[in-house]
Amino acid sequence: MQERRDFGEFLSPDDLRLLHLRRRSIRRVVSAYLLSGVFIAIVYTATPISAEGLPYILALPYDATQPLAFAATWLYCAYIVFIKCIATMAADSFNISLMVQLRNQLDLLSRNLRSLSDSVSHTKSSSFETHSIQNIHSSEDLSHDIHYRLRKSVLHHQAIIRNFELLEQCLGGMLLGQCLSVGVCFCFQLFQTAKRSNGVQEVGKSSSYLVFELSVLFVYCWYGDDLISESEKVAFSAYDAVTSLQECPTSTKRSLLLLMLRAQRALRITAGGFFSLSRESFISVLNVSYSFFTVLRNFRDE
Template sequence: MAGTAPSPSGAAAAAESVSDLNYLLRPLHWTAVLRHPSGAGRSPLCFRLYTFAMASFTLSFFCSEVIVLYREGTADLDVFTLTLSVADTDIIWLFRMAHAIVCERAFHKLALQVGRDFAEFVTWDDIPVLRVQCRKVRRFTLTYISFGIGACSCYLVSPVSAEGLPFILALPFDATQPLGFGVTWVYCMITTLHVVVMTMILDSFNVSLIAQLRMQITLLSSKIVSLAKEVSERPENYSETYAQYELRYRLLKCIRHHQTIIKNADLLERSLGAMLLAQSLSIGASACFQMFQIATSENLALAAYDAVTSLQECPLSLKRSLLLLMHRAQRPLRVTAGGFFPLSRESFVSVVNVSYSFFAILRNFKNEEE
């Protein structure tokens, strides 16, 4: 029987080793976001206290931003937009931490799915494929996380507030003094790294779980193709009874493999559904805040026009300057994606349409090859 392993348990252990997610599970455990599966059997009291402490940091940061919003209002649109975006990020992270606690068992099960749920379907022929695919996923996620750490480092040394801090906060003490500034900066650093970097690590963990299921689909597809090919190429003196038995056995195994994939995909959907909805709403809200701030520049042309008509007695040079300002203001300020296209509703729809078109072309191309 092609593709079988002399030691199924050895193949399963090898598959579990190459698909290990400890490089993501450990930082999630160290930062009180998600317990490590190896410690799930122990009392979670200490871990929950640690989680409560880290959540309190984020909650206090969120409350400080809300106080700033209440005090400052919309008088300074830059401050309002920045503070609102930070508060939005904080509250969504608190929701994700609570969601991770609720769905902890499901995440533990999915983190170990390759070595447990798919162990009986793994052969030694699958190990090289899993190794290559898992290495790609790991490189992608580590690059993504490294980018987040670098972005946080740059942001933390970029002063925004009058005190020279990276955030505008409502504090119960004077942050202009050396001690107060140092304590507040450390507070900002801990909260920022915990919220931003752990968000990216949790996202990477979710992406890795999805990638594992995709790999299982790839392996199952290759086994079905291989099964059909072997049946068509079997020799004439091959025992018909044994061939039917072997075909039935391998086909039933493929069916069980497929059912396990479906079961784990359903569990993943139940675990990530609410989290992805909240995250999508958060990203949409942040984009809305930014685009609203950009859209206010469109009122500049009208303001310049009103000034020109009411300054009839002013020197010609002043009127000419206002006219030039009005002319330039007719071109709205835009945020572009690397200079290729502006970020707007029309460009977003275009990107989605192009993405689906490429997907359809690649799918048709693959179907023609098969």
Template sequence: MQSAPVEQPAAAAAAAAAAAAAQEACDLDYLLTFLHWTGTMRHPRAGPLASRAYQAANAAVTLAFVYFVCSQAVILFRGGTSDLDSFTLTLSLIDTQGTWLVRIRHIAALQPQFHRLAYQVGRDFGQFASAEDVAFLQAGSRRMRILMLLYLAFGLAECCVWLTAPASETGLPFVLALPYDVTRSVAYVATAVYCCFITLHTIMANFAADAFNASLIVQLRMQLTLLSRNIINCNNVTEKPYSLLDKAESLDAVRPCHPFSTTDVYYRLQKNILHHQAIIRNVELLQRCLGSILLGQSLSIGISVCFQLYQVAKNAESLQDAGKYSSYLFTMFAELFVYCWFADDLISESENVAQAAYDAVPSLLECPTSIKRSLLILMHRAQRPLSLTAAGLFPLSRESFVSIVNVSYSFFAILRNFKED
């Protein structure tokens, strides 16, 4: 009679160790640190001094981008629509920098939610993890980190291309409305540094935020993969499960697990249902954090793609200008594609959960009706695939990526015909 109280702390310690191992396997600290020191999002574990440094950086970044957008707006007002080439380029810059400015404020407003999602693997899914699951998470997270570092390296290459191709007569990468004479050496150097900062922060911090969001999506997809595997194997006992209920722990303490034990199957199925509910909650939280901004990004990228296609076509004879605007175009494509690709994987993996529940039916035919009913409820809920949407208007997927590109190309064709006429 004294064994159950002893088993419970041991099981709780094992569950805590599994949660810590799972969180460590999916650590996003390399992105959180970069976002913190670029003034984009405070690190969840930042101390008082680091938090004040973040607040100062965030305020400085906000002011820098507000000034840049205002400068471009002045140029747009002065030039008007008489020069369509200059008008579309300036409007494209306002669109891109303005969208990033909105994203900075959006991330700052929703920091607690993003911080929770950053540690979702250990906090929300750690109780469902086994040693085999941790190994799977480590492999998946390692592949994701390599991919995201390549994504950031691509962004750095795009920065170099843009900065080495001057857009103004003074040799600066941007045309700016400035209240001083930029031809003076000190003023020129200060303005060049400012342009470099704007370019690097727009692309690198933007890409880091995208990589962070994409990593969250991948974490949820991996949890769905583990859930599908566990549903199929819910009648095959490979190891003692971690505690969900005191009753379940006491049962595990006094009797050995058997593959055809009804109680074992029931609690494993209950564990899978709770796991599925936790995944659903976190997908909904991520949707609340990203839904509106994904719509804004999709519209912004669609507009930028249209304008940059026009700039590439207009500067086809100039290799330097064509390369510069092509790099801008590829940056927009990459930013949209990374969301659509991983969000599509999330949809596909959530659909696999229903299939896994269906595949588990033959092994549970001899189980009581209550277990079959629970499996049916899980299957019914899994038939509604989890997805990320642009404010509920359309789901982010590979098909939506193609649709946005097609719409952008259609507007580009109209714009080109208007210019020729």
């Protein structure tokens, strides 16, 4: 409903068809992401690690070796694992879909600005083949059409910024906590694997947990980087349009310049305002976590 209310007036039938195709693509990605979470949960649950054969070590006030007690405890462990994986990945999938929606809107805005420039260039090239009176009427019609389309582009850009600020407000604190938790888990899980793993099962369990934690952060950084790239393309598309609108009224060129100046500040999803989520930041989180792991390992060896 919010998408229809905020962006419906700016979309043409061709834009709707393009969005429909891209939504099918993101659905496939989200489905694969959720299925990977189900697979990780199955592997983690099916790999015993405790003396009783449970997926993880628990301090229980009863004897878990009895068949009925073991079955109840195993189901409890499986419930916790699946809720952790599926609920987290489902929430991530929803948030990623919102980020992809904003990226698509930025791409449509860039396309509209490029089409504005192309239409002006095409009109100038065809004006040499017409009479002078027709040129005057066509230039007036072109000026009104450019003003109308540019106004829609400016309003479209403002709607994207409003939705982006709302998304940043909703996700910033959560993403900061998620980045910190993933970094800490990655560090201590490596330390535990290096110092306490006693077999293939424990290594496999630790590896599956690491894959889950890293995938949760990686999807945000991947689509956050795409959002930054599409936001930067808007400024380049506006610059191309500026060079083609030299003969337009001053108010039209001023509006386009203001849009270009605002688009130069790329839209970024940040972790609580501390750093933007991109592929470079994902590598940075891994590097910092691995550095702390080496410090812990050296401290343990000494």
